[in-house]
Amino acid sequence: MYCGDETGSFIGEIGSHTCRFGYGGEDNPKMVSPSYVVSSSSSKSSSSNQQQRYRRDDDDDDNNTTNNTFSVQPITNPNSFLRQGELVENWDNMETAWETSMHTLRVRDTLKHTKVGSQYNAATKRNEYIKYTELIMESLEASSVFLAPAPMLAAFSLGRQTALMVDIGAGGCCVTPIVDGLVLKNSQRRNGRGGDWLGDMTWKALQENKQSKSDKRNSNNNNNNNNDKKEGESLPSLSPSFPVIKPRYMLGKKVASSTNSIFQRRNINNNGITNVGGQGSIYHLPDGTPVDLASSFGRDLCQLPELLFAETTTLPFQHNNNPSSSVLQSTTLSNEPLHKLIHESLLSIGDVDARKELAQCICLVGGSSLLHNIETRLSQELSAILPSFVKPKVLVSRVSSVERSCASWIGASILTSLGSFQQLWLSKAEYEEYGTAMAIQRFP
Numbered sequence: 001m002y003c004g005d006e007t008g009s010f011i012g013e014i015g016s017h018t019c020r021f022g023y024g025g026e027d028n029p030k031m032v033s034p035s036y037v038v039s040s041s042s043s044k045s046s047s048s049n050q051q052q053r054y055r056r057d058d059d060d061d062d063n064n065t066t067n068n069t070f071s072v073q074p075i076t077n078p079n080s081f082l083r084q085g086e087l088v089e090n091w092d093n094m095e096t097a098w099e100t101s102m103h104t105l106r107v108r109d110t111l112k113h114t115k116v117g118s119q120y121n122a123a124t125k126r127n128e129y130i131k132y133t134e135l136i137m138e139s140l141e142a143s144s145v146f147l148a149p150a151p152m153l154a155a156f157s158l159g160r161q162t163a164l165m166v167d168i169g170a171g172g173c174c175v176t177p178i179v180d181g182l183v184l185k186n187s188q189r190r191n192g193r194g195g196d197w198l199g200d201m202t203w204k205a206l207q208e209n210k211q212s213k214s215d216k217r218n219s220n221n222n223n224n225n226n227n228d229k230k231e232g233e234s235l236p237s238l239s240p241s242f243p244v245i246k247p248r249y250m251l252g253k254k255v256a257s258s259t260n261s262i263f264q265r266r267n268i269n270n271n272g273i274t275n276v277g278g279q280g281s282i283y284h285l286p287d288g289t290p291v292d293l294a295s296s297f298g299r300d301l302c303q304l305p306e307l308l309f310a311e312t313t314t315l316p317f318q319h320n321n322n323p324s325s326s327v328l329q330s331t332t333l334s335n336e337p338l339h340k341l342i343h344e345s346l347l348s349i350g351d352v353d354a355r356k357e358l359a360q361c362i363c364l365v366g367g368s369s370l371l372h373n374i375e376t377r378l379s380q381e382l383s384a385i386l387p388s389f390v391k392p393k394v395l396v397s398r399v400s401s402v403e404r405s406c407a408s409w410i411g412a413s414i415l416t417s418l419g420s421f422q423q424l425w426l427s428k429a430e431y432e433e434y435g436t437a438m439a440i441q442r443f444p
């Protein structure tokens, strides 16, 4: 066994919203890019390779993104990689993402690197595990490969061997118990309420508000009443900055930037009631449109993250009682609120001591766990639902937002920098001798 310090690993984590790539042993991923492959409509003269343009993340300062090239043409054909964070929608896109990252970070110019992919539920979907291994070994010509479930790596990044990992990502929330470093697959629970869904709901709320405003204005005009604009409340206009098709990624970015400001105005008092702070505070949407958070619509908008904990998915201010968004309708995922999902997962664990231990170490990771005060809110809900002798403890990393949004990448980076990691990977020689069957045996 070779136990060198330098394993020369290249790590990729592909989520339904964001892909992260970089070298093992580093603190942050070198490249953070959206999970979309786009083709430009105006690139007829380009070669077919050039027509498949990979849009780079352009404004995510937190994640140490490199900003070299951008596709300036409108996005006409966004194809995502994963559906709901777990099912691979398009393996060609997956390969393009790896290829692009390796090309951008000049991986092929240096030594042959090991690739580490991390993926939800990969172990339960054997076919995907096999395909992923084949892709990395054959198409990307890796010298060795290691795949691991994202929650396990996230727990690793937090230095926890036993923890209930709650990943609130783009495609939904995933609750995974990790006991002594092992994933309890049968107790893993997942719902479809994530950042993308919140983005859809925000979009819907803004459009409903716009619609109701214009209806009101029309009726006022009909009555020859010129006072059609209420003071302190303004009409958000959403059209200008979106390209031909509104890609979910861009909406996600806008939601993230809005939620950073809007949801931080929320304060949770001791009774669990959310108040909007900063009376009369005006927030500007990314397109410059002002929304007064003290207005009734502003207050409603600040309540949107409550939907993660709501029994129904009706917007608090929705009048037509159309309960769920298209995202949830189109999936077979559970529609349970987050605290119930955690409760269900805990109940499915037979060992009472392990259950208690897990409840005392609930770790929040994922981009949407950056919602302000979400840990306090979750604690309150769990305290109400769990038996009194179980004291739930919800933990979040406060060092930086990257530690939460890139937790599994960071875990993989730590893992690959350990000397003993070389025992775990599947080498090219082993792959050639035993094939993908070895991957199923070897990877957690």
Ligand SMILES: Nc1ncnc2c1ncn2[C@@H]1O[C@H](COP(=O)(O)OP(=O)(O)OP(=O)(O)O)[C@@H](O)[C@H]1O
Pocket (backbone or CB within 6 Å): 014, 015, 016, 017, 018, 019, 035, 082, 084, 085, 086, 167, 168, 169, 170, 171, 172, 194, 195, 196, 199, 251, 252, 253, 255, 256, 257, 259, 260, 365, 366, 367, 368, 369, 370, 371, 405
């Ligand atoms: N500061 C923030 N506040 C609220 N939401 C945020 C913030 N930053 C990012 N998000 C949301 O987090 C989501 C992305 O999270 P993450 O990068 O963990 O997803 P992913 O790993 O690509 O998806 P999945 O886990 O479903 O595979 C997006 O929906 C985005 O809107």
